[in-house]
Amino acid sequence: MHIDLFGSLPLIVIWLALGAVGIAIQAFVRNNTRLIFGYYAGTLVLTAALALLTSAHKGVTFEGMISLGGFASYFDVLFCFIGLLSMFAARPYLQRENAELDEYYTMLVSAISGMMLMAHANNLLVLFIGIELMSISFYIMAGFLRTNIRSVEAALKYFLLGAFATGFLVYGMALIYGATGSLQYEMILSVVGANASPFPTLLAIGAVFLAVALSFKIAAFPFHQWAPDVYEGSPTVVTAFMSTAGKAAAFSAFIALFAVLMPTSSLMTPKLQLMLAAVSAITMLVGNITAVAQSNVKRMLAYSSVAHAGYLLMGIVAHGTAGYSAIAFYVTSYTFMQLGAFVVVGILERGNEQYLQISDYAGLAKREPVLAFVMAVFMFSLAGIPPFAGFFGKYLLFVAAIEAGYTWLTIVAVVSSVVSAYFYLGLIVKMYFTDSETEHARVSPGLAGVTLAVTTVVSIIMGLFTSQILSIFSSWW
Amino acid sequence: MGVVALLATLFVPLVGSVVLLFIDREQVKAIKVTALVVTVGTFLASLFLYPAFDASLSSMQFVIDMPWIASLDAGFRIGLDGTSLLMVLLSTLIMPIAILTSLGPIKKSVKEYYVLMLLLQFGMIGVFMALDTFLFYVFWELILIPMYFIIGIWGGKDRIYAAIKFFLYTLAGSLLMLVAIIWLGLAAKAAGIGFTADLMKLRMIGPTIPMDVQKWLFLAFGLSFFIKVPLFPLHTWLPDAHVQAPTAGSVILAAVLLKLGTYGLIRFNLELFPQASAEFAGVISVLAVVGIIYGALVAMVQTDIKKLVAYSSVSHLGFVVLGIFSLTVEGVQGAVIQMVNHGISTGMLFLCVGVLYERRHTREISEYGGITSVMPRFAVLFAIAMFSSVxxxxxxxxxxEFLTLLGAFRSPFLGSWTYAVIAATGVIFAAVYLLWMYQRVMFGTNDNSENKHLHDLTKNEYWQLVPLAVLIIWIGVAPRTLMTLSEQSVRAVVSKVELYKFGPHAH
Structure with missing residues (x-):
């Protein structure tokens, strides 16, 4: 068996750092979270650097099960970067809640290694391992405040529903294996593309089941019900990480998988497209309309994250390079603005229950002008108002969808964007246009300030560099 | 020189707002002076455009074309024709006046206020200069954010409701425009020149789009502009926004922001979709005429001066839309000059309302009466503004108004003089509600004890009102000085529409 060591470096390094060195350090070093923090931060930086280095080195290895370079490298860098920013935000938060244990960072890096595997997967089983690695890490992180009943409830709920989704995932994979005779992406593609499967019905059911399982992971209608509860109950920094990097990872898998299941030549493609378009349309409407009725900031952002899954699905519906690079752009901008918004929430809240109501944000602009400003940037960006990053991503998605003939879907997206503007603006109204009735202590963001600075700057200037970012996609694809 | 002046006019406000960010918030005076210097500087820069502009050309001048998003052919493309030059000059003129009128009343979050004002100016000028649909959209939406905060933070009692309503109305319209912008780009791709946002290329593509699609694109662009104008029955955001906004906000809204809509109609709807424009001219003119009468009647029964002026805008903008969709040279020329006029006279009326409001903190007509006896100088300037609006x-x-009515009367597209006749009654109504308001506020006996000792205009207020009064008289006496600027561009648009409607031998 030939193994492409150079190309696999990012994956090898993160697993060695995690499984061999990390465990050893934790076994011998006690009560030094600072060291662990620094160690894992360094791991992520190194992994991202290696991913950049190997990005031009495209190919497959491990018997063709893992794809290297290009597309996967882009997502590797994104995951590591988001992971790093999440760590910066998590440290002050966990210290404040007296829950800063070494294991947090271990689980976070473990989740990232799972995400990377999802992006690198070229085989359904590898994809399965990646998804499970990520998900199990998430279950543990969701329950990280183990004395807080909401956190524990979130973890349990997430675990049970996640297990359900895993059932769909494996069943779908089994059906596809039965219908095509392979778990390898390129083998499946050749069968699907030639419409040569002896069991087209099984293939279709398998594809739908995979869509269902991934819809769970991206929180798309009608499998989004877990998201608001889990996002609300989990520690805010965990929510920030799950709802951004987790969604980006699920979309990297979605893209790779549905590029295989929906080739242009397949007879199944138009039907799958229509199904996904319907899911996308309902997801954005449900997400945005439900978000309007929320009074809790975390739940509001959770529903907004559901709605964004709907927007992103437009790119899958459009399929082809235009759709996929639109997803890559939008998911990048989305991770930054959503992460930033949750980090602001995390800085302001206390004990995972206080200061989480939208009404608690009254007069924030006077008390904490900087926090209010960055939150306003994130809200405008999430609402897709130019010149912020979210607008450019939406524009690319709209172009892809209209070009694919889905004008009606774009109009649904436009209508739901107007609805979404209402609740994003609602938060700004609270922060800027109303005065606070109660006294609040000043907050200090600490290390999370770094996260906010980076996410804000990216949200503001990403649009200016749209061309450069798109050219990265096209050259890395 | 023209290109330099163009870039300076666009970017000086942006640079100014960044400079303001670095001034300590306690240095209120420095902030105000900087804002004033920046806006006056922008105005002076824009004046250099005037001699550099060649009014004998209908094409875009001082064009700058730089790539931005290569794969979508969206670029930083700006330039001016006669119509946009007039709009740019109007915006740069109004801004220093809006800053002057803010110096006193704006007391909280002074720094943020002026930063937003300058950003607003950047967005407005950008909209008038953009020659790229994508860039246009970015500037168009960029205006929303500062205006939303200006109404929401520094506005009146119901400011939050007004701010959200303003934002959502505009956003709803503009997002459909975004879909149409993408559609147009793809139409260009289908026509073999690749996906593009370049307005100059799209102008050639637009008329080749089949009518059934063109109608939808026309409506998608139109909806967003009609909301902004506002055309009856999409006007309901306007009275709320106008009344709740601080004086400077109302002035800018009336003088410039409403013009964005009418400007968009000329620049996009007429130029890109000539066949659809001809097709819809009748329906839209009916709505415009309804707006003229409706706005005037509603204005007549208002008890709040600011609301009265706000509804008068609905009526006045009806003339502009009627002129545009008469699709004649007289009508569109009249509309363009009326856009400038409305900016000056309604802007000035709002300033006058602000003058009264600053002294009494009420806008109820019944609270006033006989003000002429205590503020004679103000009475003269208020009268000029009022008569100009009449x-x-x-x-x-x-x-x-004369030109728009003439255009509507003779328009081969409308084919009936009834539009002009009915609209003309709006002029009479305007005289009724404005003169009656002026009479109740300024004449009669000054029997309200609180009105007995109002002081006349301050030096600052003279600086705001006198330049506008001079312009009102100047344009009234010598309108050709401005109308020659836009004449060729207007002729080009109208002849394009005529060409597609009546063929090459219409004349």
């Missing part, structure tokens, strides 16, 4: 011959309003 459309008194010799002042600017007359020129524009």
């Amino acid at each position: 459309g008194l011959p010799g002042l600017n309003g007359f020129v524009g």
